[in-house]
Amino acid sequence: MLTATGLSCIRGERRLFSGIGLAVAPGEWLHLQGENGAGKTSLLRILVGLTPAAEGEVRWKGESIGALGEEFRREMVYLGHHAAVKEDLTALENLQISAALDGSDLAERGALAALFRMGLKGREELPVRVLSQGQKRRVLLARLLARKAALWVLDEPFTALDVKAVQMLSGLIGEHVAAGGMAVLTSHQSMPIAGGRVLQL
Numbered sequence: 001m002l003t004a005t006g007l008s009c010i011r012g013e014r015r016l017f018s019g020i021g022l023a024v025a026p027g028e029w030l031h032l033q034g035e036n037g038a039g040k041t042s043l044l045r046i047l048v049g050l051t052p053a054a055e056g057e058v059r060w061k062g063e064s065i066g067a068l069g070e071e072f073r074r075e076m077v078y079l080g081h082h083a084a085v086k087e088d089l090t091a092l093e094n095l096q097i098s099a100a101l102d103g104s105d106l107a108e109r110g111a112l113a114a115l116f117r118m119g120l121k122g123r124e125e126l127p128v129r130v131l132s133q134g135q136k137r138r139v140l141l142a143r144l145l146a147r148k149a150a151l152w153v154l155d156e157p158f159t160a161l162d163v164k165a166v167q168m169l170s171g172l173i174g175e176h177v178a179a180g181g182m183a184v185l186t187s188h189q190s191m192p193i194a195g196g197r198v199l200q201l
Protein backbone atom coordinates (compact mmCIF):
# COMPACT_ATOMS: atom_id res chain seq x y z
CA MET A 1 0.00 0.00 0.00
CA LEU A 2 1.19 3.49 -0.88
CA THR A 3 0.36 6.22 1.62
CA ALA A 4 1.26 9.86 1.89
CA THR A 5 0.51 12.33 4.66
CA GLY A 6 0.79 16.09 4.95
CA LEU A 7 2.64 16.59 1.67
CA SER A 8 3.50 20.09 0.59
CA CYS A 9 5.52 21.32 -2.34
CA ILE A 10 7.16 24.68 -2.97
CA ARG A 11 8.41 25.59 -6.43
CA GLY A 12 10.38 28.81 -6.73
CA GLU A 13 8.38 31.33 -4.69
CA ARG A 14 5.11 29.43 -5.01
CA ARG A 15 3.53 26.90 -2.70
CA LEU A 16 1.87 24.52 -5.14
CA PHE A 17 0.00 22.44 -2.58
CA SER A 18 0.01 21.56 1.08
CA GLY A 19 -1.60 19.06 3.41
CA ILE A 20 -2.02 16.42 0.70
CA GLY A 21 -2.77 12.95 1.98
CA LEU A 22 -3.54 9.84 -0.06
CA ALA A 23 -3.68 6.08 0.16
CA VAL A 24 -3.68 3.51 -2.64
CA ALA A 25 -4.26 -0.10 -1.64
CA PRO A 26 -3.90 -3.26 -3.78
CA GLY A 27 -6.73 -3.30 -6.34
CA GLU A 28 -7.04 0.50 -6.35
CA TRP A 29 -5.85 3.31 -8.56
CA LEU A 30 -5.77 7.04 -8.10
CA HIS A 31 -6.54 9.56 -10.81
CA LEU A 32 -4.70 12.79 -10.10
CA GLN A 33 -6.44 15.73 -11.72
CA GLY A 34 -5.80 19.45 -11.88
CA GLU A 35 -5.23 22.34 -14.25
CA ASN A 36 -1.95 22.87 -16.10
CA GLY A 37 0.63 23.92 -13.55
CA ALA A 38 -1.39 22.68 -10.54
CA GLY A 39 1.49 20.47 -9.45
CA LYS A 40 0.51 16.98 -10.63
CA THR A 41 3.95 16.11 -12.00
CA SER A 42 5.55 17.58 -8.88
CA LEU A 43 3.35 15.37 -6.68
CA LEU A 44 4.16 12.23 -8.71
CA ARG A 45 7.87 12.95 -8.42
CA ILE A 46 7.51 13.26 -4.65
CA LEU A 47 5.57 9.98 -4.53
CA VAL A 48 8.35 8.09 -6.31
CA GLY A 49 11.13 9.74 -4.32
CA LEU A 50 12.68 11.82 -7.11
CA THR A 51 11.88 15.18 -5.47
CA PRO A 52 11.83 15.77 -1.73
CA ALA A 53 8.60 17.16 -0.27
CA ALA A 54 8.83 20.45 1.62
CA GLU A 55 6.75 18.75 4.32
CA GLY A 56 5.16 15.34 4.80
CA GLU A 57 6.05 11.76 4.20
CA VAL A 58 5.50 8.97 1.66
CA ARG A 59 5.33 5.38 2.84
CA TRP A 60 5.31 2.07 0.98
CA LYS A 61 3.90 -0.87 2.96
CA GLY A 62 4.24 1.26 6.08
CA GLU A 63 7.94 2.13 5.64
CA SER A 64 9.31 5.49 4.57
CA ILE A 65 10.33 5.34 0.89
CA GLY A 66 13.55 7.15 1.77
CA ALA A 67 14.53 4.33 4.11
CA LEU A 68 13.48 1.63 1.62
CA GLY A 69 15.46 3.12 -1.27
CA GLU A 70 16.22 0.46 -3.86
CA GLU A 71 13.68 -1.94 -2.38
CA PHE A 72 10.87 0.54 -3.19
CA ARG A 73 12.23 1.31 -6.67
CA ARG A 74 12.24 -2.39 -7.58
CA GLU A 75 8.53 -2.66 -6.79
CA MET A 76 7.34 0.22 -8.93
CA VAL A 77 7.55 1.61 -12.45
CA TYR A 78 7.54 5.36 -12.95
CA LEU A 79 6.94 6.70 -16.43
CA GLY A 80 7.52 10.44 -16.38
CA HIS A 81 5.95 12.96 -18.71
CA HIS A 82 9.27 13.49 -20.45
CA ALA A 83 10.47 9.90 -20.30
CA ALA A 84 12.44 9.29 -23.44
CA VAL A 85 13.67 6.39 -25.49
CA LYS A 86 17.25 6.19 -26.69
CA GLU A 87 16.92 7.08 -30.36
CA ASP A 88 19.88 5.10 -31.72
CA LEU A 89 18.91 1.86 -30.01
CA THR A 90 16.22 -0.53 -31.16
CA ALA A 91 12.92 -0.97 -29.33
CA LEU A 92 14.19 -4.29 -28.00
CA GLU A 93 17.48 -2.78 -26.78
CA ASN A 94 15.64 0.12 -25.18
CA LEU A 95 13.43 -2.22 -23.23
CA GLN A 96 16.26 -4.47 -22.12
CA ILE A 97 18.44 -1.53 -21.07
CA SER A 98 15.70 0.13 -19.06
CA ALA A 99 15.11 -3.20 -17.30
CA ALA A 100 18.82 -3.47 -16.52
CA LEU A 101 18.82 0.10 -15.17
CA ASP A 102 15.86 -0.82 -12.97
CA GLY A 103 17.99 -3.65 -11.60
CA SER A 104 16.20 -6.56 -13.30
CA ASP A 105 17.32 -8.96 -15.98
CA LEU A 106 14.90 -9.14 -18.89
CA ALA A 107 15.24 -12.09 -21.25
CA GLU A 108 14.79 -11.36 -24.95
CA ARG A 109 11.68 -13.53 -25.08
CA GLY A 110 9.95 -11.54 -22.35
CA ALA A 111 10.95 -8.25 -23.94
CA LEU A 112 9.64 -9.31 -27.35
CA ALA A 113 6.35 -10.51 -25.85
CA ALA A 114 5.89 -7.10 -24.19
CA LEU A 115 6.67 -5.23 -27.43
CA PHE A 116 4.34 -7.43 -29.48
CA ARG A 117 1.53 -6.90 -26.98
CA MET A 118 2.08 -3.15 -27.42
CA GLY A 119 1.52 -3.60 -31.16
CA LEU A 120 5.19 -3.24 -32.16
CA LYS A 121 5.63 -6.54 -33.98
CA GLY A 122 7.92 -5.95 -36.96
CA ARG A 123 9.31 -2.78 -35.35
CA GLU A 124 11.40 -4.38 -32.61
CA GLU A 125 14.75 -4.36 -34.46
CA LEU A 126 14.50 -0.84 -35.91
CA PRO A 127 16.35 2.10 -34.37
CA VAL A 128 13.73 3.93 -32.37
CA ARG A 129 14.48 7.19 -34.21
CA VAL A 130 12.52 5.91 -37.22
CA LEU A 131 9.40 5.14 -35.15
CA SER A 132 6.46 7.53 -34.85
CA GLN A 133 5.85 9.49 -31.61
CA GLY A 134 3.05 7.15 -30.63
CA GLN A 135 5.20 4.07 -31.34
CA LYS A 136 7.98 5.54 -29.16
CA ARG A 137 5.46 5.97 -26.35
CA ARG A 138 4.47 2.33 -26.84
CA VAL A 139 8.11 1.28 -26.40
CA LEU A 140 8.13 3.12 -23.06
CA LEU A 141 4.82 1.60 -22.04
CA ALA A 142 6.11 -1.90 -22.80
CA ARG A 143 8.10 -1.50 -19.56
CA LEU A 144 4.84 -1.93 -17.67
CA LEU A 145 4.45 -5.41 -19.16
CA ALA A 146 8.10 -6.37 -18.98
CA ARG A 147 8.37 -5.70 -15.24
CA LYS A 148 6.12 -7.27 -12.66
CA ALA A 149 5.89 -4.14 -10.53
CA ALA A 150 3.13 -3.75 -7.93
CA LEU A 151 2.88 0.02 -8.36
CA TRP A 152 2.59 1.94 -11.60
CA VAL A 153 3.08 5.71 -11.46
CA LEU A 154 2.22 7.22 -14.83
CA ASP A 155 2.41 10.87 -15.84
CA GLU A 156 0.08 11.57 -18.76
CA PRO A 157 0.41 8.02 -20.13
CA PHE A 158 -2.12 8.59 -22.93
CA THR A 159 -0.10 11.37 -24.59
CA ALA A 160 0.46 10.73 -28.32
CA LEU A 161 -1.48 7.47 -28.31
CA ASP A 162 -4.12 6.73 -30.93
CA VAL A 163 -7.64 5.58 -30.01
CA LYS A 164 -6.71 1.89 -30.17
CA ALA A 165 -3.63 2.37 -27.98
CA VAL A 166 -5.63 4.40 -25.44
CA GLN A 167 -8.08 1.50 -25.18
CA MET A 168 -5.27 -1.01 -24.90
CA LEU A 169 -3.53 0.96 -22.14
CA SER A 170 -6.80 1.48 -20.23
CA GLY A 171 -7.28 -2.29 -20.50
CA LEU A 172 -3.77 -2.95 -19.18
CA ILE A 173 -4.25 -0.64 -16.21
CA GLY A 174 -7.61 -2.28 -15.52
CA GLU A 175 -6.05 -5.77 -15.62
CA HIS A 176 -3.16 -4.67 -13.40
CA VAL A 177 -5.51 -3.23 -10.78
CA ALA A 178 -7.93 -6.18 -10.98
CA ALA A 179 -4.97 -8.50 -10.30
CA GLY A 180 -4.18 -6.61 -7.07
CA GLY A 181 -1.81 -4.01 -8.53
CA MET A 182 -1.85 -0.31 -7.73
CA ALA A 183 -1.60 2.74 -9.96
CA VAL A 184 -1.38 6.50 -9.64
CA LEU A 185 -1.74 8.48 -12.81
CA THR A 186 -2.35 11.91 -14.20
CA SER A 187 -4.54 12.45 -17.20
CA HIS A 188 -6.76 15.20 -18.53
CA GLN A 189 -9.19 12.60 -19.83
CA SER A 190 -11.58 10.43 -17.84
CA MET A 191 -11.04 6.70 -17.79
CA PRO A 192 -13.61 3.98 -17.27
CA ILE A 193 -11.39 1.74 -15.14
CA ALA A 194 -12.81 0.05 -12.03
CA GLY A 195 -11.31 0.68 -8.60
CA GLY A 196 -10.44 4.32 -9.26
CA ARG A 197 -10.65 7.39 -7.07
CA VAL A 198 -9.99 11.00 -7.99
CA LEU A 199 -7.65 13.37 -6.20
CA GLN A 200 -8.12 16.95 -7.35
CA LEU A 201 -5.13 19.26 -6.95
Ligand SMILES: Nc1ncnc2c1ncn2[C@@H]1O[C@H](COP(=O)(O)OP(=O)(O)OP(=O)(O)O)[C@@H](O)[C@H]1O
Nearest residue numbers: 011012016034035036037038039040041042043081
Ligand atom coordinates in the same frame (compact mmCIF):
# COMPACT_ATOMS: atom_id res chain seq x y z
N1 LIG B 1 12.22 22.99 -10.80
C1 LIG B 1 11.28 23.96 -10.81
N2 LIG B 1 11.59 25.24 -10.50
C2 LIG B 1 10.64 26.22 -10.51
N3 LIG B 1 9.35 25.97 -10.81
C3 LIG B 1 9.01 24.73 -11.12
C4 LIG B 1 9.93 23.64 -11.13
N4 LIG B 1 9.26 22.50 -11.48
C5 LIG B 1 7.98 22.86 -11.67
N5 LIG B 1 7.82 24.19 -11.46
C6 LIG B 1 6.56 24.93 -11.54
O1 LIG B 1 5.63 24.32 -10.70
C7 LIG B 1 4.32 24.39 -11.29
C8 LIG B 1 3.71 22.99 -11.33
O2 LIG B 1 4.39 22.21 -12.31
P1 LIG B 1 3.95 20.71 -12.60
O3 LIG B 1 4.75 20.23 -13.76
O4 LIG B 1 4.02 19.92 -11.33
O5 LIG B 1 2.40 20.91 -12.99
P2 LIG B 1 1.34 19.92 -13.66
O6 LIG B 1 0.09 19.98 -12.82
O7 LIG B 1 1.93 18.57 -13.87
O8 LIG B 1 1.07 20.64 -15.06
P3 LIG B 1 0.67 20.10 -16.55
O9 LIG B 1 -0.79 19.67 -16.48
O10 LIG B 1 0.84 21.34 -17.37
O11 LIG B 1 1.62 19.01 -16.92
C9 LIG B 1 4.48 25.05 -12.63
O12 LIG B 1 4.14 26.42 -12.50
C10 LIG B 1 5.97 24.91 -12.94
O13 LIG B 1 6.45 25.95 -13.72
